[in-house]
Amino acid sequence: MAKIAYILLCHKDPKAIIAQAERLTATGDYIAIHFDSSARAEDFRAIQAALGDNPNVVFARRRISCGWGEWSLVQASLYAVEAAEAKFHDATHFYMLSGDCMPIKSSVYIHDFLDRNDKDFVEGHDFFSSDWIKTGMKEDRLHYRHFFNERGQKWLFYQSLEWQRRLGLSREVPKDIRVRIGSQWWCLRRRTVEALLDFVRERPDIKKFFKTTWIPDETFFQTLVWHLIPEPQIECRTLTFLLFTDYGMPVNFYDDQYEMLMAQDSLFARKISPEATKLKGKLGALYSDDEAQFAISNEGPRMHAFLTGRGRIGRRYAQRFWEAESSLGRSRELLIVTCKKWHVAKRLLHQIAPQMNLPMVEYLFDEEDTAMPDLGGVESTLAKRTRHRRALVRMLMDHYDTDRLLICLDPKNLDLIQDFYSDRCTTRLLEIECNFTDEYLMGHARRVGLIAPKTPDESIDRLMPTIRYDVVYESERLKEADFPNAYRIREWVSPEENTNALAAFLTLPQDTARKIASADHIYAD
The missing domain is CATH 3.40.50 (Rossmann fold)
Structure with missing residues (x-):
C-alpha cells in the first residue's frame, strides 16, 4: 500500500501547519516541513514544539529564506525531499504541498488511487514550443542569468537583464536536456526521487544552470523527471486542483465550494482561503472518512469560467x-x-x-x-x-x-x-x-x-x-x-x-x- 511523504513548504499560519501535519500523519503517512527562515521565529518554535515528538514528521536540515521566482524555492524543496528520503525508508511517494493546500479526497481514496496508478504525476510541457507561459518573458528566463528578484528588486532585475543583452552575455541550455515547464505541485514515486537526487549530485552543472534561471520551480523538477523517467511512466498533470484568474493569480476557494472540490479528479486543492473555516473543517473531516464516496464530474474549470465570464461575454459588438x-x-x-x-x-x-x-x-x-x-x-x-x-x-x-x-x-x-x-x-x-x-x-x-x-x-x-x-x-x-x-x-x-x-x-x-x-x-x- 502507498505510503506518502508529503513535502510541505510554508511560511505562515503555524496553527494550520500543525493541523495539516497531524491530519496527514494520523493515517500513517509522513511529512517533511520547510518553514521559511525569514518568517517569525516564534511561529517556527510553536511548530517544533507541537510536532517535534511526532515520529512521522521531519524538518528540513536547513531553513532558508524563500522568494517568489527564485532558486530558493527549489532549494527549500530539495532540502525537504532529502530529509524525507533519508528518514522515511518505506515512503513510496513524495507529494509536494504548500501551506494553502488541503485534501479534497479521503485518505483511503488517495492511497487507493496511487496504488492503482504506478506513475509520476508532474506536468512537463516543452518550454519553447508550448504556450504554457501566457504572459511575461519566456526564453529570457533561461538564456540570461537572474541574480535579483523581480518583485523586490525590480530596477536591478531589469537593469541586469538589459546589461546582459547589450554585452551579448546570453547562454545556451545544457545540450543534453530538454527543458520542460509546468505546475510545481507534483507527486513522484520513490525510485524517481532517488534517481533525481542522484542526478543532482552527479551533475552540478545542471543545478548551477537552474540556479540563475527565473522561476525555476516551474522547470527544475519538471525537466529532470522527464529527462530521467520513460514517458509512459509519467502522467502530464498535477494531482492538485488549482485555478488561475485572468491576471495569472491563484483562485481562492471558499465555504460554498465544498461539493465542487470533492467532484474534481484531483487529490488536493490549492488555495483554500484563510477565511474558509467551514470548508477547512469539512475537508479535514472528509480526509478521515473511510466511507466517503466520490462522484467525479470535473466541471470545476468550466463552472469557474462560466461564473467569472458572465458580464464580459456578448456585451460589445463591432463590425468586422x-x-x-x-x-x-x-x-x-x-x-x-x-x-x-x-x-x-x-x-x-x-x-x-x-x-x-x-x-x-x-x-x-x-x-x-x-x-x-x-x-x-x-x-x-x-x-x-x-x-x-x-x-x-x-x-x-x-x-x-x-x-x-x-x-x-x-x-x-x-x-x-x-x-x-x-x-x-x-x-x-x-x-x-x-x-x-x-x-x-x-x-x-x-x-x-x-x-x-x-x-x-x-x-x-x-x-x-x-x-x-x-x-x-x-x-x-x-x-x-x-x-x-x-x-x-x-x-x-x-x-x-x-x-x-x-x-x-x-x-x-x-x-x-x-x-x-x-x-x-x-x-x-
Whole structure:
C-alpha cells in the first residue's frame, strides 16, 4: 500500500501547519516541513514544539529564506525531499504541498488511487514550443542569468537583464536536456526521487544552470523527471486542483465550494482561503472518512469560467472589417425566430411551413448538424458559418431562389442579430418567451457542459439561480436593444394575444396567424 511523504513548504499560519501535519500523519503517512527562515521565529518554535515528538514528521536540515521566482524555492524543496528520503525508508511517494493546500479526497481514496496508478504525476510541457507561459518573458528566463528578484528588486532585475543583452552575455541550455515547464505541485514515486537526487549530485552543472534561471520551480523538477523517467511512466498533470484568474493569480476557494472540490479528479486543492473555516473543517473531516464516496464530474474549470465570464461575454459588438461591404441586398427580407427552447422554435416553424411558401433553416449558427444544402464548404462548421454569416445567408437565399428567408437563432447570439439588423436588407425578429422549469435548465446546463452527469446536487442547486438569471438576462438584452420590427409571443398568454404578433412578423392574414398560434403542443417540453 502507498505510503506518502508529503513535502510541505510554508511560511505562515503555524496553527494550520500543525493541523495539516497531524491530519496527514494520523493515517500513517509522513511529512517533511520547510518553514521559511525569514518568517517569525516564534511561529517556527510553536511548530517544533507541537510536532517535534511526532515520529512521522521531519524538518528540513536547513531553513532558508524563500522568494517568489527564485532558486530558493527549489532549494527549500530539495532540502525537504532529502530529509524525507533519508528518514522515511518505506515512503513510496513524495507529494509536494504548500501551506494553502488541503485534501479534497479521503485518505483511503488517495492511497487507493496511487496504488492503482504506478506513475509520476508532474506536468512537463516543452518550454519553447508550448504556450504554457501566457504572459511575461519566456526564453529570457533561461538564456540570461537572474541574480535579483523581480518583485523586490525590480530596477536591478531589469537593469541586469538589459546589461546582459547589450554585452551579448546570453547562454545556451545544457545540450543534453530538454527543458520542460509546468505546475510545481507534483507527486513522484520513490525510485524517481532517488534517481533525481542522484542526478543532482552527479551533475552540478545542471543545478548551477537552474540556479540563475527565473522561476525555476516551474522547470527544475519538471525537466529532470522527464529527462530521467520513460514517458509512459509519467502522467502530464498535477494531482492538485488549482485555478488561475485572468491576471495569472491563484483562485481562492471558499465555504460554498465544498461539493465542487470533492467532484474534481484531483487529490488536493490549492488555495483554500484563510477565511474558509467551514470548508477547512469539512475537508479535514472528509480526509478521515473511510466511507466517503466520490462522484467525479470535473466541471470545476468550466463552472469557474462560466461564473467569472458572465458580464464580459456578448456585451460589445463591432463590425468586422472584412464584412463591411457584404450585404444580403436592399430588396431582401430576413426573418429571425429566437427562442432558448430550440424544440419550441422548431415546432413553430413546422406549423408555419404549410401556411406559406417560405424557405426556413433551423438553428444554423447554433447546431452543427442543421440540415443545409451544399454551399461550397462555408456551411461545413459552425465557426465558418458564423465567420461568414452574411455570405452564408445570401448564398442560402440564392440557393432557394428567394428574397425571403426565415432562420432560428439562440437568444445568446445578440451580436449576430445586431449584425443582420445593420445590413441593408429588411430584418424582422420574433422572440418566443417560454416558462423554464428547473428540469429544463438542468438539461440545458448539461448540454453546454456546465454540469456533468455526476455533479453533486448541492453544486447544481447553487448554480441554478445563476443559469436562470442568464436566460432571463439574454431576453432582457433583446428588449434593451429595441430592434425595429421586433415582436414577441409568450407561452403563458392566449393564442388570441399571440396572433397579432405572428401576423405582423410573417405578414399573414389574422385567420392564418391564429391557426398557427392555436396549434397544440408547441410549448410542451
